Amino acid sequence: MVHETIAATNAVVTLDVALPGIVWPWLVTVNMWAKSIGTGVIFMLFLLLKKHPEQVGSLRFPTTVVSIIFIHIFLLFTLADLHQPFRMWHIFFFPHVTSAITVGAWMATAFVGLLFLLAFQSFIKKNNVAFDKTLTWVVLLAIPVTLYTAGLMSQCTARELWQMPTESAQMILAALVAGSSFMILLSGSKLNYEAKKTLGVVLGLSAFMSFILYMSEYIFGPMKAEEVAAVLEYIKGDGPYTVMFWLGQWMTYLLPMLLIVLSRASKSENILKLAAILALAGLWLVKHVWLIIPQLLPMS
Amino acid sequence: MQLGFLVDLHLCMGCKGCEIACKVENEVPLSTWRLRVKYVDVGSFPETRRTFTPLRCNHCENAPCERICPVSALHYLENGIVNIDKERCIGCAGCVMACPYGAIYIDPQTQTADKCTYCAHRVASSMMPACVVACPVQANIFGDLDNPTSNISKYIQKNQGNVQVRKPEKGTNPHHFYVNGGNVTLNPLASHRINGHQLFNKITTLPIGGHH
Numbered sequence: 151m152v153h154e155t156i157a158a159t160n161a162v163v164t165l166d167v168a169l170p171g172i173v174w175p176w177l178v179t180v181n182m183w184a185k186s187i188g189t190g191v192i193f194m195l196f197l198l199l200k201k202h203p204e205q206v207g208s209l210r211f212p213t214t215v216v217s218i219i220f221i222h223i224f225l226l227f228t229l230a231d232l233h234q235p236f237r238m239w240h241i242f243f244f245p246h247v248t249s250a251i252t253v254g255a256w257m258a259t260a261f262v263g264l265l266f267l268l269a270f271q272s273f274i275k276k277n278n279v280a281f282d283k284t285l286t287w288v289v290l291l292a293i294p295v296t297l298y299t300a301g302l303m304s305q306c307t308a309r310e311l312w313q314m315p316t317e318s319a320q321m322i323l324a325a326l327v328a329g330s331s332f333m334i335l336l337s338g339s340k341l342n343y344e345a346k347k348t349l350g351v352v353l354g355l356s357a358f359m360s361f362i363l364y365m366s367e368y369i370f371g372p373m374k375a376e377e378v379a380a381v382l383e384y385i386k387g388d389g390p391y392t393v394m395f396w397l398g399q400w401m402t403y404l405l406p407m408l409l410i411v412l413s414r415a416s417k418s419e420n421i422l423k424l425a426a427i428l429a430l431a432g433l434w435l436v437k438h439v440w441l442i443i444p445q446l447l448p449m450s
Numbered sequence: 451m452q453l454g455f456l457v458d459l460h461l462c463m464g465c466k467g468c469e470i471a472c473k474v475e476n477e478v479p480l481s482t483w484r485l486r487v488k489y490v491d492v493g494s495f496p497e498t499r500r501t502f503t504p505l506r507c508n509h510c511e512n513a514p515c516e517r518i519c520p521v522s523a524l525h526y527l528e529n530g531i532v533n534i535d536k537e538r539c540i541g542c543a544g545c546v547m548a549c550p551y552g553a554i555y556i557d558p559q560t561q562t563a564d565k566c567t568y569c570a571h572r573v574a575s576s577m578m579p580a581c582v583v584a585c586p587v588q589a590n591i592f593g594d595l596d597n598p599t600s601n602i603s604k605y606i607q608k609n610q611g612n613v614q615v616r617k618p619e620k621g622t623n624p625h626h627f628y629v630n631g632g633n634v635t636l637n638p639l640a641s642h643r644i645n646g647h648q649l650f651n652k653i654t655t656l657p658i659g660g661h662h
Contacts, residue, residue, distance in 0.1 A: 240520075450638055
């Protein structure tokens, strides 16, 4: 930044009341976190049905219910974040299709409809064949539902930190981290250790790749853009979000990776569960820091 | 017709007449601004000078706020103005997040997005925007960018090589130009921003919609 590098300039803002700083608060963090779980468990159910079909039969309905609950938490917090929540219907009657918000709202609505169809097929009809066929389409739709928030963040021209395709990769990886973690906790005694090991591998690899992306941005981002450098100052040194950033990185990525290796060495399901709990809680912190820090930068 | 704005920063003396005129004309609520003047002090005592930069919506040709708005509350008028329909706005604040100029806010009274509209209602009645009328030194120049004989086009031609826009790297193609601007006046990262008391107040950031 010029004011720090050229003493002769010594420019100081002496009057400027900047317009609001934090525009998207923690409500949006909950939105992203809940959606990661809602779509992530669907991805994991699909994976388990392919890899361990004999184990997963009884998980069809509970997984669908978990997805329905978390997608509704996501929708509820989306609504709560609106300043005019009772006008939400405008998205369907006055849609503007260049907006990721519009496209996302439509897809999320279709996704909820399909989830209820899955619940109907598994609980009322008890038809696993139909369920598995529908699930394929639900998984296909879950991918753009997961990704649209990344599209929205990338449409925020003012926030240089949120770049495509990094945000897309982070959204999918967050869904895999959240989905595998939740399934490890949800499955209880219904899955054998081999199936849980598969979930552990997904959790560990997703955490590893996500961590690499964050560290790449942390180290190399400032070399590319002045605004990114300025934003990342908030999580470096004694920046206001440094502690939260590193707490999130340790809880979501580093400790779960370590614990998964330990659980495989000791064949301990409890260690795997601890990794899952840490990853789920840490994911909220990671998402929150990345949501807030670009909003701290003055635009004027 | 593509309407645009130009501010000659050498003429602006920071009187804030444009701010007040805008507030009155558009009934902008307390604690929010459609237009404001930023002061930046440059240099070390006694070699110091103060710069003044009026900041308002840039009415971009490629407006991120228009693109991100899910309900077309932000929309283009035929004359190039990026207008807002407050009755349609759902208050998602996507536009606030998208605008690289920090020119959009959530109105605490209506709980909808709001910003400078180049006084579209006055323009529709063949009047100049309120801030143009109020400026005592004619630092604000408003007119049709498509018409080479308009005042703004002539001013741009006369100052070739000295006409800037804010954050050109964002690719927004603003319809708001500055003459005699510089890095310190146009780049928010080029000046130090100290939290706490400023010249006339102790507010540095406004709460959104009247609450955090």
